[in-house]
Amino acid sequence: MTARGAAGDHFGDPGKSRRVVIVGGGTAGWMTASYLAAAFGDRIDLTVVESAHIGTVGVGEATFSDIRHFFEFLRLAESDWMPACNATYKLAVRFENWREPGHHFYHPFEQLGSVDGFPLSDWWLRHPATNRFDKDCFVMASLCDAERSPRYLDGTLLDQGFVEQDHDESAARSTIAEYQGVQIPYAYHFEAHLLATYLTGYSTRRGVRHIVDNVVDVGLDEDGFITHVATAEHGELSADLFVDCTGFRALLLNKALGEPFVSYQDTLPNDSAVALQVPLDMDREPLRPCTTATAQEAGWIWTIPLISRIGTGYVYAGDYSTPEQAERVLRDFVGPAAADVPANHIKMRIGRSRRSWVKNCVAVGLSSGFVEPLESTGIFFIHHAIEQMVKYFPSGRGDELQRELYNRSIAHVMDGVREFLCLHYVGARRADNQYWKDTKTRKIPDALAERIEIWKHKVPDTESVYPYYHGLPPYSYNCILLGAGGIEVRHSPALDLADERAALAEFQRIRIKADKLVQELPTQNEYFAQMRADTH
Ligand SMILES: Cc1cc2nc3c(=O)[nH]c(=O)nc-3n(C[C@H](O)[C@H](O)[C@H](O)COP(=O)(O)OP(=O)(O)OC[C@H]3O[C@@H](n4cnc5c(N)ncnc54)[C@H](O)[C@@H]3O)c2cc1C
Numbered sequence: 001m002t003a004r005g006a007a008g009d010h011f012g013d014p015g016k017s018r019r020v021v022i023v024g025g026g027t028a029g030w031m032t033a034s035y036l037a038a039a040f041g042d043r044i045d046l047t048v049v050e051s052a053h054i055g056t057v058g059v060g061e062a063t064f065s066d067i068r069h070f071f072e073f074l075r076l077a078e079s080d081w082m083p084a085c086n087a088t089y090k091l092a093v094r095f096e097n098w099r100e101p102g103h104h105f106y107h108p109f110e111q112l113g114s115v116d117g118f119p120l121s122d123w124w125l126r127h128p129a130t131n132r133f134d135k136d137c138f139v140m141a142s143l144c145d146a147e148r149s150p151r152y153l154d155g156t157l158l159d160q161g162f163v164e165q166d167h168d169e170s171a172a173r174s175t176i177a178e179y180q181g182v183q184i185p186y187a188y189h190f191e192a193h194l195l196a197t198y199l200t201g202y203s204t205r206r207g208v209r210h211i212v213d214n215v216v217d218v219g220l221d222e223d224g225f226i227t228h229v230a231t232a233e234h235g236e237l238s239a240d241l242f243v244d245c246t247g248f249r250a251l252l253l254n255k256a257l258g259e260p261f262v263s264y265q266d267t268l269p270n271d272s273a274v275a276l277q278v279p280l281d282m283d284r285e286p287l288r289p290c291t292t293a294t295a296q297e298a299g300w301i302w303t304i305p306l307i308s309r310i311g312t313g314y315v316y317a318g319d320y321s322t323p324e325q326a327e328r329v330l331r332d333f334v335g336p337a338a339a340d341v342p343a344n345h346i347k348m349r350i351g352r353s354r355r356s357w358v359k360n361c362v363a364v365g366l367s368s369g370f371v372e373p374l375e376s377t378g379i380f381f382i383h384h385a386i387e388q389m390v391k392y393f394p395s396g397r398g399d400e401l402q403r404e405l406y407n408r409s410i411a412h413v414m415d416g417v418r419e420f421l422c423l424h425y426v427g428a429r430r431a432d433n434q435y436w437k438d439t440k441t442r443k444i445p446d447a448l449a450e451r452i453e454i455w456k457h458k459v460p461d462t463e464s465v466y467p468y469y470h471g472l473p474p475y476s477y478n479c480i481l482l483g484a485g486g487i488e489v490r491h492s493p494a495l496d497l498a499d500e501r502a503a504l505a506e507f508q509r510i511r512i513k514a515d516k517l518v519q520e521l522p523t524q525n526e527y528f529a530q531m532r533a534d535t536h
Pocket residue numbers: 023024025026027028029049050051052053054055056057058059060061062063192213214215216245246247248249251273275313346348364365366367373376377378379380382
């Protein structure tokens with residue numbers, strides 16, 4: 001780290017282009033570069049510097065449905081980017097063996113209905129049509145079980161109330177923060193490195209400078225602001241704002257500026273992963289339209305179906321398994337297809353930086369914070385952070401209030417998701433070994449413990465979940481609580497008195513709609529085989 005005189009402060013001079021240097025070329029770096037280019041055009045001077053010797057984390061392939069706002073902000077249609085990223089559709093996360101071996105349930109992209117002022121989950125507890133809360137309350141659970149595509153062969157999207165807008169280069173763009181529309185009925189799976197490559201092209205075509213080099217030093221002025229980053233072969237790169245996208249190493253924020261890291265490890269012990277990229281022949285193997293999280297002896301295995309391969313990996317707690325044991329479990333789970341595939345072992349830093357924006361340095365991605373990918377939240381964290389960065393983009397150095405408001409928003413999102421993930425473990429019925437027994441006694445955030453006591457008597461609603469925006473609606477909590485089955489939830493006593501006919505009719509409507517869609521929609525294999533035929 002090098003001390004220097006005050007950095008040139010161009011932010012105060014609207015006439016000058018504002019200079020931003022992004023260190024890191026993973027998903028965070030290129031999502032940030034492409035979004036800022038789309039937001040500010042040539043009124044901003046953007047540089048991305050990434051090392052050729054330090055790899056990206058190499059995973060990160062399932063998303064929230066909110067990511068649609070990202071691509072629309074970049075004015076990209078699915079046909080622009082999906083084929084380039086071997087992308088498929090994701091209707092839900094499928095949780096296998098969390099309640100007991102052989103059991104599964106879904107967390108879908110579908111709003112939970114309500115009848116006469118009570119959530120359908122409450123009615124289900126009083127009048128369960130079957131033992132499958134997810135299939136009785138959500139159409140998407142049946143579509144996932146039948147491995148259906150959300151689109152018909154002609155490309156039309158199924159009718160779940162969400163209406164796609166025509167692609168219009170001049171239309172106003174929405175962001176997650178302001179979106180109040182209907183639940184987007186699906187998300188995506190895509191190959192992480194292909195997305196970074198695609199966004200590199202998008203960014204450089206819009207004037208973003210791309211330097212491949214190692215940052216070897218960070219210069220600070222007497223006020224602790226970053227004046228420049230020094231590179232091995234391209235000299236010093238100065239800027240008004242530096243974005244730390246250097247992954248878990250957090251070179252600028254945690255190392256150069258010394259911002260402390262707040263660990264979540266005491267409540268989320270899974271700190272390791274081993275990943276495989278397994279070839280897939282979609283003409284012979286199913287393309288499930290969901291991410292699968294299969295519980296294991298010391299964690300869980302993700303399975304993400306992509307056009308040319310399966311992304312899979314075992315997320316586990318190092319206190320309960322060695323990397324060698326974990327790799328053996330994963331290879332046995334995948335079977336012979338994993339035989340010649342190299343394993344990627346990853347140590348995960350679980351938690352968040354106390355502040356993600358300090359002085360003129362803002363961290364985005366793993367450098368800012370991370371929780372295990374059980375609900376595919378890493379890219380959502382990046383997208384949310386970038387939107388907030390634009391929203392609080394500084395006019396000069398003295399924007400302490402802007403930074404404080406930004407930091408609060410980031411902290412709430414990560415702390416809220418942490419609570420949501422803790423619920424998956426404390427709320428899972430299985431306790432058939434020490435790892436799963438310990439999930440019932442391990443420390444959980446105090447506020448979550450209080451919420452669980454409420455949920456035992458009243459299903460989660462806007463009043464009882466984490467109170468700040470964190471990306472997850474109350475219905476998500478209903479799905480995990482009633483799916484994982486480890487916490488008994490009682491229905492509202494009022495439903496012993498209420499007329500249940502309208503609720504029973506709603507369950508019937510869901511059943512009829514689900515059966516109709518399963519009949520009409522193609523499988524995801526059939527849909528993408530048709531897409532491939534149309535483009536050849
Ligand atoms: C096991 C696992 C599974 C995951 N699954 C999902 C998922 O399903 N869905 C999801 O949304 N998220 C997931 N994530 C999170 C997701 O992978 C990350 O959010 C995403 O990849 C962003 O990573 P990054 O760009 O922050 O860091 P990285 O990918 O680590 O990139 C860091 C970059 O910084 C550069 N760099 C570092 N040091 C220097 C230096 N000194 N000089 C120059 N360049 C430097 C590197 O070259 C690299 O380009 C997962 C994460 C893990 C660990």
